Amino acid sequence: MQPQSWPEPDPQVAAAIRAMYRGRREAPLAVQVRDRLGELFPDAAFADAFGQVGRPGWSPGRLALVTVLQKAANLTDRQAADEVRENLAWKYALGLNLEDPGFDHSVLSEFRSRVVAHGLEERVLDLLLERLQTLDLVQAGGSQRTDSTHIVAVVRDLNRLELVGESVRAALNALAAACPDWVDQVLVVEEWSRRYADRIDNWRLSASKTKQHELAVQYATDGYTLLQAVYAPASPGWLRELPAVQTLRCVLVQNYIRTPDRAGRLRIRQRERAEDGGDGLPPAPIRLASPYDTDTRWSAKRDLFWNGFKLHVSETCHPQADGDRPAGPNLITNVTTTCSTLPDSKALDTIHQSLHRRHLLPARHYLDSGYPSADLIVSSAKDYGIALVTPVLLDTSPQAKAQQGFAAHDFTIDWDRKRAVCPAGKISATWNDVVQDGVAKTVVAFAALDCIPCPTKEQCTSSRKGRRLSLYPRELTEAIRTARAQQQDGTWQRDYALRAGVEGSIRQATHTTGLRRARYRGLAKTHLDHTTSATALNLIRLNAWWNGHPLDRTNHSHLARLQLRLAA
Structure with a gap:
C-alpha cells in the first residue's frame, strides 16, 4: 500500500449529484461528509497494517469510509460493495468515476481483520474526533454522560x-x-x-x-x-x-x-x-460459554440474562433551555467494549484514559449509580480533574435503612486528633487502622462504660458492648458524605436529569446500526464494530446539525400529539 491523497470527485458524478439534489433537496450523507470534511480517513493513518511491497490493494482510507457508511445504513458487506458500484453518492464521496467496478465484498472482511490484527480498532473514531476538534465542534471540558448496555454475541446459546x-x-x-x-x-x-x-x-x-x-x-x-x-x-x-x-x-x-x-x-x-x-x-x-467465541460470557443484570459483551457509550451533553437551539450536536466521544461480567465501576478508569488520550476529558461526567465509588470519586478529581455527577449508594447500616436512630453520618469525625464524637457527646475510646477484605479502613470503637448506661443506646446500637464505626480513609469518607448530602438537594436532582439523554443515544445506536447483536466473533472485532458504529452515528448527527434538523428523534403517535397539543 502506497499512501495517496483521495482523488477529487469525478466531474460527471459531481454534475449528476448537483442535478439530482438541486434546490431544496438535501444531498445524501455521503455527499455532505465529503463536501464538509474532505479526506476524512487518510491512507497514511492505516499504513501500519499494510506492507509496502506486493500486489496493490484498495485504498484503506476509503475502505474505512465505506465501513462507516455501511454502518450508517446498516448494510451487509455484499450490500456495501454493491453501493460502491451503483450509488452515485458513494462514488462522489470516494472519488470514483462512473466506470469504476469497485471491489469484491470479501475485501471488507480482510480490511477489518488487518485493522484488528494491528490494534487499529479505534482509528476511525480518533480521526473523526480530531477533525471535529479543529472545527470546534467538540472540545475538552464541558459535560459528558456515559451509560452501558448489553450486547448479545453472534454465537448460539448453549447450556x-x-x-x-x-x-x-x-x-x-x-x-x-x-x-x-x-x-x-x-x-x-x-x-x-x-x-x-x-x-x-x-x-x-x-x-x-x-x-x-x-x-x-x-x-x-x-x-x-x-x-x-x-x-x-x-x-x-x-x-x-x-x-x-x-x-x-x-x-x-x-x-x-x-x-x-x-x-x-x-x-x-x-x-x-x-x-x-x-x-x-x-x-x-x-467460564467459557462457546467454543467458537472464547471472549463471550454469560451475565445477568436484574431480570436480564444474556450471553455476550457490554458496551459503554460516552457522549457530550449540552444543557438546553426550553425552545433554545442547542449549542451543538451531542457527539459520541468514546465507546468501550468489555466482557459482560465486568462491573461498570471497573470500566470507568479505562473510559477516562481513552478520553485523556483523545484530549477530550470532561469537567463534569454524568453517570448512573453503577459506576461510582468513593475511591473513583476521589481519583477522578485528583488524576483527571473530573467531577463525577452521580448518585452514590446510600448508607446501608440498620439505622440508616430504618431512618431512625444514629447512623454513621451523625457522628463527628476528628481526623487530626484521631477520635470520633457521638451525638450524645461521648468520645471514642480506640482508633485503629486496619485492612478489611484488602481495603484500608479505620475502626473506631466507643467504650462500653459510655454506651451501656447511655439513654439513647437503643437508637444507636444493639451491641452488648459499645458502638463501632468502620470508616474509609479520610479523603474517601469526606467525599462520600459530601456526595450523599448533595444528591438530596433538588437543584442537584434537576441537574442530574441531563444524564437520561444517553439512554436515547443507546436506543439510536441499537436501532440505526443494529448494535444490540454482535456481527463478529471476538472482543476485538466487536469493539471495531462499535467504534465504526459510533463514527457513523456522529456523522448522522452532524448531518442533522448541518441541515438544521431537530436532534430529538422521538416518534409520537397522532393520539400522543393531540394530548401534547391539549396539554399546551
Missing part, C-alpha cells in the same frame, strides 16, 4: 451439556481440516461421525436427568480420549496448538473432575456449584 458436546465437535472438525490423514489413522471416523457430524443442538435432549448425565459423561469421555490421542508422543506436536483443541481442554477442566477409584481407573464426574455441595464451577468472568 453446559451442549457446550461440552459442541467443543468436542469443534475440535474434531479443526483436526479433520488441519490433518485429515492423522484423524483417519488414529480415530474410527465412522463412529465419531455418528455422534458429532451434526450440531449438538440440532436434536432435542432427553428430559431424563439420568440420561442427560450419561450423555454428559459420554461427551467428556470422548473429549479426554481425543486429547489423549492429540498429546500422544507419535502425534504431530503442532496439533495440540490448534485453538479448538486448547478450548476443549479448558472446557473439560471447567466442567469435569477426574478422580481415580480403588482400582486406579479414572472416574469422570461433573462439577457442581459450591453452594450445592459440589467442587465448584469457575467464576463467571473466566
Whole structure:
C-alpha cells in the first residue's frame, strides 16, 4: 500500500449529484461528509497494517469510509460493495468515476481483520474526533454522560451439556481440516461421525436427568480420549496448538473432575456449584460459554440474562433551555467494549484514559449509580480533574435503612486528633487502622462504660458492648458524605436529569446500526464494530446539525400529539 491523497470527485458524478439534489433537496450523507470534511480517513493513518511491497490493494482510507457508511445504513458487506458500484453518492464521496467496478465484498472482511490484527480498532473514531476538534465542534471540558448496555454475541446459546458436546465437535472438525490423514489413522471416523457430524443442538435432549448425565459423561469421555490421542508422543506436536483443541481442554477442566477409584481407573464426574455441595464451577468472568467465541460470557443484570459483551457509550451533553437551539450536536466521544461480567465501576478508569488520550476529558461526567465509588470519586478529581455527577449508594447500616436512630453520618469525625464524637457527646475510646477484605479502613470503637448506661443506646446500637464505626480513609469518607448530602438537594436532582439523554443515544445506536447483536466473533472485532458504529452515528448527527434538523428523534403517535397539543 502506497499512501495517496483521495482523488477529487469525478466531474460527471459531481454534475449528476448537483442535478439530482438541486434546490431544496438535501444531498445524501455521503455527499455532505465529503463536501464538509474532505479526506476524512487518510491512507497514511492505516499504513501500519499494510506492507509496502506486493500486489496493490484498495485504498484503506476509503475502505474505512465505506465501513462507516455501511454502518450508517446498516448494510451487509455484499450490500456495501454493491453501493460502491451503483450509488452515485458513494462514488462522489470516494472519488470514483462512473466506470469504476469497485471491489469484491470479501475485501471488507480482510480490511477489518488487518485493522484488528494491528490494534487499529479505534482509528476511525480518533480521526473523526480530531477533525471535529479543529472545527470546534467538540472540545475538552464541558459535560459528558456515559451509560452501558448489553450486547448479545453472534454465537448460539448453549447450556453446559451442549457446550461440552459442541467443543468436542469443534475440535474434531479443526483436526479433520488441519490433518485429515492423522484423524483417519488414529480415530474410527465412522463412529465419531455418528455422534458429532451434526450440531449438538440440532436434536432435542432427553428430559431424563439420568440420561442427560450419561450423555454428559459420554461427551467428556470422548473429549479426554481425543486429547489423549492429540498429546500422544507419535502425534504431530503442532496439533495440540490448534485453538479448538486448547478450548476443549479448558472446557473439560471447567466442567469435569477426574478422580481415580480403588482400582486406579479414572472416574469422570461433573462439577457442581459450591453452594450445592459440589467442587465448584469457575467464576463467571473466566467460564467459557462457546467454543467458537472464547471472549463471550454469560451475565445477568436484574431480570436480564444474556450471553455476550457490554458496551459503554460516552457522549457530550449540552444543557438546553426550553425552545433554545442547542449549542451543538451531542457527539459520541468514546465507546468501550468489555466482557459482560465486568462491573461498570471497573470500566470507568479505562473510559477516562481513552478520553485523556483523545484530549477530550470532561469537567463534569454524568453517570448512573453503577459506576461510582468513593475511591473513583476521589481519583477522578485528583488524576483527571473530573467531577463525577452521580448518585452514590446510600448508607446501608440498620439505622440508616430504618431512618431512625444514629447512623454513621451523625457522628463527628476528628481526623487530626484521631477520635470520633457521638451525638450524645461521648468520645471514642480506640482508633485503629486496619485492612478489611484488602481495603484500608479505620475502626473506631466507643467504650462500653459510655454506651451501656447511655439513654439513647437503643437508637444507636444493639451491641452488648459499645458502638463501632468502620470508616474509609479520610479523603474517601469526606467525599462520600459530601456526595450523599448533595444528591438530596433538588437543584442537584434537576441537574442530574441531563444524564437520561444517553439512554436515547443507546436506543439510536441499537436501532440505526443494529448494535444490540454482535456481527463478529471476538472482543476485538466487536469493539471495531462499535467504534465504526459510533463514527457513523456522529456523522448522522452532524448531518442533522448541518441541515438544521431537530436532534430529538422521538416518534409520537397522532393520539400522543393531540394530548401534547391539549396539554399546551
